[in-house]
Amino acid sequence: MVDVESLSDAELRTKLIEFGYPIMPITGTTRKLMQKKLKILLDNKNDGRRSLGRYSSEEESDTDVSSTRKSNRRVTMGAPSPRYAKQNDSPQPQEVHKTTRTTTTTRKVVKTQSQDEFDTGSDSEPEIIENNSTSFSPLSQMNFEHSTTKYSRPRTVTSSSNFSNSYSTSLSPQPLSSSRFTSTTNSGDGALDRLNQIRSRLSLGSPTATSPPTSSTEDEQTPFLSNFTRRLSQLSNVPKTTDYDYKSDIIKEYDTNGAGAYTRTLQGRQPRYRDVNQSYYTSNAGGQRNNMISIILLSIFCLFFVCLGVMYYGMRDDGVAVSPSGYYIPHCNERGKDAQPGFNCIHYSDVDDAVNLMHFIKPELIKRAVSYGCKDSTTRPFLTEGEVLNLRHVKDDDIHAIQKQLENMEVLAFRNPDWCISMVPTDVGNDLSEEDAFRDMEALMSYKNGHTVGLAVLNPDLPLRCRFYNKVYTIFNLALVIFGTFLTLYLLNMAYKYVKRYHKHSNDEVYSMVRRIVDVLESSGDGPDDFLVINHVRDMILPIMNRKSMEKIWMKAVKFINENESRVRTEVQVVQGEPFEVWRWLGNPSLSSSPRSKTWQGQAFETQVGSVNSLPCSPTPCLKIRGMMDDNDRNPQLIREAVLGKCAHQCRILHCGIDDVSKCVYLKCADQNDAAVAYQNLHGWWCSGHLVTVKYLRLERYMQRFPNSPVSGPPYLKSLTSAKDWSS
């Protein structure tokens, strides 16, 4: 593969076209972008090939994967040596010791890992050593080895190879361009040589020590000889060559292109493993900072709700519990002149008594309120002043003192709303609310004259069960109301529909009745006295048993006919000496006198020879007859027959044509004389309610219109009907 950076504009363009990318102008500003694009495309291509290989090797052993991968890397690769050597300055010895100590699985993973380092280390290792030499201490490397082995054990062999692979990529925090890499290797070449020698001396023993057990274990796992031999050759490469790194370095220099391409593939792959990389850093190097933050957030979240709950309960407790101190007590001394004990202030000496009274009656009040709210709504939710006195009187018989205590307590109750004691009128019923309670002492006093004042706890703290019942009861009530509303709406709808249907039904009945009446009248309308007594019509239509029940409909039908039926006239006629209301059938004149056939009804004006309406001699043998056709006449044969019947007996007619468009009948006679006869017979006659007019038509016009008409007789047209004398 070629180095993307060094491509010329044209090459870059052709490369992109190869990948099916649309042609773009490569300019100074777009060049970078296009290079990036090409890189991505190349990576994708390689990636696709790689993933394919991985899938196919999924069922094979780990070593198979690594070896197959190695096989094409081997050739193209060469970069890793400088990194490997450098890394070995600090962590590698540790790693070697580690490997010798751990189990075979560990060793295997480490081995693959180290192999991967050979392969992929070309990415970034120099940078790691520069940046991470302090943080990446031998100890952390050790830790990492542990974690790697731990991870790899429970997984499948393939996954362990993946992991090691990810590790190797994770060593490079940021992708390094191949050009940079090359430069580093080149510049550090001299130093690298020295380092390689040191490294080879240090690690000479380790691969040789590890290789025999590794190969034996892998031998069991890979039965494929080819894979085995390939791997063996790699293994033998590692231990045998003391100057292995140096060699590979040389190979790398020869194979720069391949190395570059390979580096790119790994760079492309890096993002995929970045999360593994991250988790590794956080779990081992970075500590559990992320976890800590989330735990702290969670605990703060919980703490917030706990505090909220505590505060809520605290508030509730404050509301319910009455602290003994902290009452607002209006002392009479403070108010000066307008002090009225028992009205707007109390004396010091009376405070204790009043508070005691409050403590005495409050449980009783709460008890009453609860029993009213929960058990029995017939009990009164309040204590009247008299009842208070009676209650107190059991212990103390000075009734006036108690009265005074009560007044003082009332004053205090107004001043201390947190006592929850309200003074209420007793005559508004048991269902008390905040609105009913007195607002101040004056209202209370004015009410006291003549009425009894009650003391009540309006909003008692009801037991849970009771509150639950109340809620359920309320919901039930609400549901009932809603249900009732819906039921009412439904019933209303039903009723409306029923009424509508009933109206329609009765109307239908009336109409059918009217139709029957009209039928009866029409059928009996032909007689000499064509009227019928109304009652007789009813008796004809309705059977005897229905007459009573159908009377309403009958009346409606009669009314309807009187108002809306024009063909029937209601009049009073004397029938057999008795006057009756009768219906006379007037009928439909247009219907009754519309014979469909064409008939000649008579002559409108004189057309005999010499009259002003006819010409002295006929100019042509052709006639044009108007007024024979109605708009809706569709039977030309009938019209033709009518025309011929009228005149064919007196003259010789050659042709008779009918034109639907102009609504005219054209007549061609044998000669002018015949035309004159026909003219006199047709002109000025009534035919089916129409006046017929006839004109002479020029022969050329006639021939134009009817080119096929015969020029001369003998076959003259004859009428089917016998001759009839129309003149009468």
Place this chain on the structure above:
Amino acid sequence: MSSTSQKHRNFVAEPMGDKPVTDLAGIGEVLGKRLTASGFDKAYVVLGQFLVLKKNQELFLEWMKDTCQANSKQSSDCYQCLHDWCEEFL
């Protein structure tokens, strides 16, 4: 695009003339400075680049990122702005 910013509407409303690069939607002071530093001092220069990239959104966003480290919101705002302007006036 649910709604467009006032800046976007202002830019798309008229020919760009000699407007500075900061008049483009999504280009603030900082990005404007960076673009000016890399030679894109006028809106029409950015338009030129936009057109050279054949109005390709992906490439333009990438270019914005490269040239002035614009984030995806800024660069897509700018892209939308130029795109709409072209629809209107080109």
